[in-house]
Amino acid sequence: METIFEKIINREIGADILYEDRDVIAIKDINPKAKVHILIITKKVIGSLQEIEEGDFYLLGEIVRVAKRLAKEYGIEDGYRLITNNGKKAGQSVFHLHFHLLGGSLFREEL
Ligand code: AMP
Numbered sequence: 457m458e459t460i461f462e463k464i465i466n467r468e469i470g471a472d473i474l475y476e477d478r479d480v481i482a483i484k485d486i487n488p489k490a491k492v493h494i495l496i497i498t499k500k501v502i503g504s505l506q507e508i509e510e511g512d513f514y515l516l517g518e519i520v521r522v523a524k525r526l527a528k529e530y531g532i533e534d535g536y537r538l539i540t541n542n543g544k545k546a547g548q549s550v551f552h553l554h555f556h557l558l559g560g561s562l563f564r565e566e567l
Pocket of ligand 1: 484547548550
């Protein structure tokens with residue numbers, strides 16, 4: 457079954473797309489936990505960080521590259537968090553690898 461992020465990647469549902477290349481897509485989080493809350497999502501379907509395999513580790517570098525670029529673009533390069541929730545017990549709700557880029561004022565809820 458497709459995750460919500462696959463549907464966004466395949467343009468089956470809409471999202472506020474801020475960046476896209478061959479490997480990743482970045483969108484605004486629909487339920488922001490900070491003034492700037494961006495999701496950087498791999499296009500390849502990988503369920504979580506724990507499921508990433510040899511050969512796909514370069515994607516983590518790509519995510520960092522895009523995070524740096526977006527942090528600068530959105531004026532948060534002097535203070536941000538880049539995090540992933542791995543697994544249900546850590547609060548993961550969409551099982552398609554993504555990192556949260558959070559900056560500006562953080563809202564004090566759990567991620
Ligand atoms: P996680 O709980 O770490 O798996 O993060 C999933 C994130 O996806 C949450 O912060 C949600 O607010 C966000 N989200 C869910 N559906 C959408 C959507 N259609 N567009 C943008 N963000 C979404």
